[in-house]
Amino acid sequence: MSEVIDLLAQLVSISSVNPMGRDLTGDDVLETRMGHFLEAWFQQEGIPCQRQTVEPGRDNIIAHLAGGSRTVLFEAHQDVVPVDNMTIDPWKPEIRDGRLWGRGSCDTKAGMAGMMTAMRRLKTAAPANMPSVTMLCVVDEEHQFRGISKAFEMGAGEMGIEADMAIVAEPTELEIVASHKGVVRWKIVTEGISVHSANRDDGVNAIVRMGQVIQALENFHQQVLRSRTDPALGNAALSIGCIRGGTSVNTVPNRCEIEIDRRLLPGEEPMECIAEVHAWLTEHAQLDFAPLFEDPWVISPPLQRTDDETVIRQLAQSCDRILGSHKISDVAYGTDAPVIAGAGIPVVVFGAGSVRQAHSKDEWVSIEQVEQATEVFYDFLVRVGKG
Numbered sequence: 001m002s003e004v005i006d007l008l009a010q011l012v013s014i015s016s017v018n019p020m021g022r023d024l025t026g027d028d029v030l031e032t033r034m035g036h037f038l039e040a041w042f043q044q045e046g047i048p049c050q051r052q053t054v055e056p057g058r059d060n061i062i063a064h065l066a067g068g069s070r071t072v073l074f075e076a077h078q079d080v081v082p083v084d085n086m087t088i089d090p091w092k093p094e095i096r097d098g099r100l101w102g103r104g105s106c107d108t109k110a111g112m113a114g115m116m117t118a119m120r121r122l123k124t125a126a127p128a129n130m131p132s133v134t135m136l137c138v139v140d141e142e143h144q145f146r147g148i149s150k151a152f153e154m155g156a157g158e159m160g161i162e163a164d165m166a167i168v169a170e171p172t173e174l175e176i177v178a179s180h181k182g183v184v185r186w187k188i189v190t191e192g193i194s195v196h197s198a199n200r201d202d203g204v205n206a207i208v209r210m211g212q213v214i215q216a217l218e219n220f221h222q223q224v225l226r227s228r229t230d231p232a233l234g235n236a237a238l239s240i241g242c243i244r245g246g247t248s249v250n251t252v253p254n255r256c257e258i259e260i261d262r263r264l265l266p267g268e269e270p271m272e273c274i275a276e277v278h279a280w281l282t283e284h285a286q287l288d289f290a291p292l293f294e295d296p297w298v299i300s301p302p303l304q305r306t307d308d309e310t311v312i313r314q315l316a317q318s319c320d321r322i323l324g325s326h327k328i329s330d331v332a333y334g335t336d337a338p339v340i341a342g343a344g345i346p347v348v349v350f351g352a353g354s355v356r357q358a359h360s361k362d363e364w365v366s367i368e369q370v371e372q373a374t375e376v377f378y379d380f381l382v383r384v385g386k387g
C-alpha cells in the first residue's frame with residue numbers, strides 16, 4: 001500500500017461526524033479524535049502545529065513547515081456528514097476494485113491525506129527554493145463553516161495564517177475549480193390564529209398565508225433570478241426545500257415555516273440577497289400580513305475567480321506534468337475557499353474523488369486519483385517556490 005493510501009485508511013477509520021444541527025451523540029460524533037490524530041501526526045513528523053478551539057471538542061489544527069519566503073496554504077476539513085442509511089461500514093476502510101471505501105474517503109480525507117503526504121515528502125526532500133507550507137485542518141465545513149471562519153476571524157495573520165496562495169481540498173476529480181456558487185439558507189415563518197376547524201372563519205390559517213408567500217417566491221425566482229446569470233456558473237436560484245405547519249387536521253394552524261435555499265453568484269452578498277427577498281414580498285406579493293424572516297443558519301459566499309492567476313497557472317502546470325493535461329472548471333457546490341479569498345489570498349479548489357460519491361451511502365474514492373492528486377500537490381510545492 002502506498003504511503004498516502006495507508007494514511008487515508010487511518011483518517012477514514014477515525015470517525016468525525018458533523019452533527020449538522022441534529023441532536024446526535026456518541027463516539028463517532030465531532031472532530032475530537034481527528035484533532036488528536038492530526039496533532040500527533042504532525043508532531044511525529046517534526047512539523048510544528050497548534051490548536052485553535054472553535055467549540056468544545058472541535059479544534060482546528062494548524063501546521064507550519066518553514067521554508068522560503070513564498071508560503072502555500074493547504075486547507076482540508078476534518079468533518080464528515082452523518083452516516084445514517086450507509087450500506088457499508090463507515091469506519092472500516094476497505095480496499096476493493098481499485099477504490100477505498102468508507103465515510104470521508106472521498107469528501108475530503110482523500111485530499112487531506114494527499115496534502116499531508118506531499119508536505120511530509122517536501123520536508124524529507126528539502127529541495128532548494130522550497131516554499132513554506134501551512135496546513136489548515138478545519139472543523140465544521142459541512143454545516144456552518146465555523147472552523148474556517150474562526151481561522152480568519154481577525155483576517156489573515158491571526159494564528160500565523162499568511163499565505164501567497166491557497167489550495168482547498170475537495171473532490172473535484174482532479175479539476176481546478178476556480179469559482180463556485182455560494183449559498184444562504186434561512187426560514188420564513190407565517191403566523192395565524194388557531195381555532196377548531198369547525199369554526200375556521202374565526203381563525204387565521206398560517207398554512208394558507210404561507211401559500212401566498214410560496215407563490216410570490218416562485219414568481220421571484222422565475223421573473224428575477226433565472227435571468228441573473230454568470231457565464232461560468234449559470235443562473236442564481238431560490239428553492240424551497242422544507243415546509244412544516246399544523247398540528248392536527250381539525251385545528252386551524254397558527255404557524256407555518258419554510259426553509260429557503262438561495263444559491264448565489266459571484267458579486268451577490270448573502271445578507272443583501274435575503275433583504276432582496278423581503279423587498280420583493282413587500283412590493284409584489286400584496287400580502288395583508290408580514291411574514292417573519294429568521295436569521296440564516298448557513299451563510300457561504302460565492303467564490304469569485306482570483307485576479308492573481310499565479311495559483312491557477314502553477315497548479316495547471318503541475319497537472320500537465322503529472323496527468324498530461326489540466327481542466328479549469330466552475331461548480332455549483334460551496335466550499336471553505338471564499339473565506340480564504342476574503343482574506344486576500346488567491347485560492348482554488350482541487351482534489352481526488354467525485355462530488356457524486358461525496359455524502360453517498362457507499363462513499364468511495366479512486367485509489368489511482370488519490371495517488372495522482374498527491375503527486376500533483378508535491379509537484380506544485382516543489383516548483384512553486386522557484387516561480
Ligand SMILES: [Zn+2]
Pocket residue numbers: 077107108141170171
Ligand atoms: Zn467536503
